[in-house]
Amino acid sequence: MPTNSPNKITLSSTSYGKSRIRLVQVSRRGDRHDIRDLTVAIAFEGEYDTSYTEGDNRDVLPTDTMKNTVYALAARDRAGEPEAFGMIVGRHFIERNPKLTRVHVDLIDHGWSHIADGAREHGQAFVRRGPEARTARVVTDRKGASATAGVTDLIIMKTSRSAFEAYPRDEFTTLPETKDRLLATALTATWTYTDPDVDFGPMFRTVRSTLLDAFARHDSLSVQHTLYAMGDVVLNTIDQVESISLEMPNRHHLPIDLTRFGMENRNEIFVATEEPHGLIKATLSR
Amino acid sequence: MPTNSPNKITLSSTSYGKSRIRLVQVSRRGDRHDIRDLTVAIAFEGEYDTSYTEGDNRDVLPTDTMKNTVYALAARDRAGEPEAFGMIVGRHFIERNPKLTRVHVDLIDHGWSHIADGAREHGQAFVRRGPEARTARVVTDRKGASATAGVTDLIIMKTSRSAFEAYPRDEFTTLPETKDRLLATALTATWTYTDPDVDFGPMFRTVRSTLLDAFARHDSLSVQHTLYAMGDVVLNTIDQVESISLEMPNRHHLPIDLTRFGMENRNEIFVATEEPHGLIKATLSR
Amino acid sequence: MPTNSPNKITLSSTSYGKSRIRLVQVSRRGDRHDIRDLTVAIAFEGEYDTSYTEGDNRDVLPTDTMKNTVYALAARDRAGEPEAFGMIVGRHFIERNPKLTRVHVDLIDHGWSHIADGAREHGQAFVRRGPEARTARVVTDRKGASATAGVTDLIIMKTSRSAFEAYPRDEFTTLPETKDRLLATALTATWTYTDPDVDFGPMFRTVRSTLLDAFARHDSLSVQHTLYAMGDVVLNTIDQVESISLEMPNRHHLPIDLTRFGMENRNEIFVATEEPHGLIKATLSR
């Protein structure tokens, strides 16, 4: 095997860590329990080149230990809001590992609701919410930490006030212009806060509901137009948000041509498709 | 190719049809819209042997036509409750196709909720509920139709009153007995009604909430025990249900051994696993 | 919770077990290693009603023990051909568990090939074959065991000699007749042997290659027609096969209408679709 490369090889942008660490933490306050259900990924960047070039593991914290540490820190400090827990985990690793320059902690927070008990709730039984999930990413280096909050797989649709027309045409254009189409997407959004001391839980819920409300209200001329409007409302109404990135696949719902059957489609019958799909992305910041 | 088989070949249990037909129907009543979002599968059983043995297509309704028919019938009669729409579709095919003995219509009903507008709702904008889905199966033959209702991927967990102990031990036993474990599953349930004229929508919601409530209340000695209790409550409290089948994978949540880190796990920190999983099934009937 | 049901409840068709047990066994013969990579599922049927109705676990072998047993039996007897290993596992459980009436062992055998070393092979390094997998199902009761062999996700396509025409038409027909279409499917086949003492490995490879060859050679008038031809060749050329079931989703490849762009599609450009798809099934036996 090549240990002495005849060519000069440069090693850049290395990263190693543990992905898909599954942590469920139950908090018990009398008869009322709560669940935090997380999927955590850790990625280390730092001065680890000799582990690649020479197999020198003396500074390579095993990814198995990373996993154990996540469980231990949850037991010690409680896994609360994902942004906060990500900071605890990031700080732990940066303090302990001298060759570590930067550590990424990515968290997916799977939501559960208490099962209804008439007008009340069963305190110790839960039903999974979804398909959407809350997300967080915390990047920690020697100077401090920065947190990004987010939501993914938030599947939304509007059945009115969505048009797409006045676009350029060429010999390959077959799409009919429309003033009234279905608009459906699986929203992924991530945002950063101006102040790291924000109250992460309530703030997440505010941004999420603002995005949903803006989507519902918008007179859409395109996915791009609605994506921008959603980000714009967040930045204009929530001072604590510094920037926001949105990613909106266009899950096309195509009207069925019923005239072939001697029938009329009054904008009512659609086939839902996932492939192919449009994909629109943008970042808005102050 | 063998057209004259030297051996006598028997052809049994044939079936053909179209799967994963995606239908979204929008109902517009003024400013209030509603969505029915279905995945439909059609399967024909009948006297179609020569289509297999000789490629004789004269009685083979194309699966593409099956798909078109689903859209046309939705436009003509409206896709309402999935059981009812399945009966419309089944009856259409059985009346039109003389060689058809039995037709299966399987429906998955993907739920959407109106997006909240403060304390009210946006009438024309929706967010997907999930991961659970409502299901229905309608089997239609020359004598009539029978409907099965159901729910799938209803992911539930209880954090108290779940034990598993007093089981047989052998030299391969390593599982510790427990009086207090997490119990999590992705419930699939299907049930039949004594009377085909049941009000399918409200009845579905009653069975679903009865299952959830029974799961929450049960003092579980095993998954089998809780599965039975859930079915038993349904049959004892809802006269219209004739029989019910439940399928409950045991999604193990294993407590992390924190003593290795000099810490104690007060039944609080778990790893959620999907592989391997237990799988418990049963059918209860009157 | 209901322990005394006011209605008489009948409990039927119960089953419990462990699914998705992942076993990799390495056999080392000098420098030449081999891998057996299995996903195993165990399902018990028997006199276990009181475990459901009363939570009586005294006869309930834990599914965790089932999993341990699979590993222990592989270590003791070696996991060879999946049908044979399924028989070892089934026999073990039926002999040990007096309330057990019937045990199902389902096995998926994930294929690996040795990595090429020029014209030879590296003896200890492997690349995964796929997406297809070999399957087996063994059902064991007090009288003995029966084995079913199979293959799944065997994705195949033919680009000639596939027609579909002369089918019935109605007002919902839009499919054009064709003498020359692409025919693609993801084959699932399962078959039984007349004699349980068959040499499972070579016989599996013979059936698999016979199915592929028959698919390639057939002048197809429909999926049904080709499915039958494939099963028919197996039964006519391989005496040891008693019956065979085939399941062939029709993965439609639709020709693109290039005339809209002033171009001609000489049966050359297709869109591959997965949704919706046809689904054709049949069982052939002697």
Place this chain on the structure above:
Amino acid sequence: MPTNSPNKITLSSTSYGKSRIRLVQVSRRGDRHDIRDLTVAIAFEGEYDTSYTEGDNRDVLPTDTMKNTVYALAARDRAGEPEAFGMIVGRHFIERNPKLTRVHVDLIDHGWSHIADGAREHGQAFVRRGPEARTARVVTDRKGASATAGVTDLIIMKTSRSAFEAYPRDEFTTLPETKDRLLATALTATWTYTDPDVDFGPMFRTVRSTLLDAFARHDSLSVQHTLYAMGDVVLNTIDQVESISLEMPNRHHLPIDLTRFGMENRNEIFVATEEPHGLIKATLSR
């Protein structure tokens, strides 16, 4: 809706396009057919801000037209090697769309082999290879195009010469050191060429087999060590490769502790896991 933002909003890093365009092209040379089976994604970056801020679609080529264009260009110029076809597509769009600054074309090339016909091959029937796929990414701007080649989901395992030891320990370490473990990964690699006029097909096969051979031969001290060795051999033996990025999840295969059953595990019986997994990445360049 906010059209006049009170705050100054900056719009950065926008992108829009079409994903998951499925193209199958059949080439017919007499009795010998060939298939090119691609999934294509197009992403436009450019001066499209007013489409976001004002819904001005006058320069927004519809993503539906992008899809049509892919089919039309395949018909006109033939979809050959994915890197070459990506360049054709990119150039078409950059020449036609004045506001377009940069276009990304991502291609996944799904492999098919001819079905064996004894020692020969059926010319017109195919079986899918996988799970691995060949990939390409072409980025085209006003100055020209650059191509990245790659492979993904190449699942490989070695059953000898893989160790992991001499790593740092802390109070959360539980991993035992090992001189002889299974090493399994699902390799994703992408690489760039020094010269855009490389012969893409043969060169892809050379890089792929070089990676496999290096993986098989390496005396691994860690995943990092083997990843580097694989990239190093490519750069040292294939002059045309300028840089290479590798991504190797560590799919842990954990030895089963059989001592609990009074048995010994001679490094033979493993449980294959997918969650959690290590994840190692690096880029090597000259």
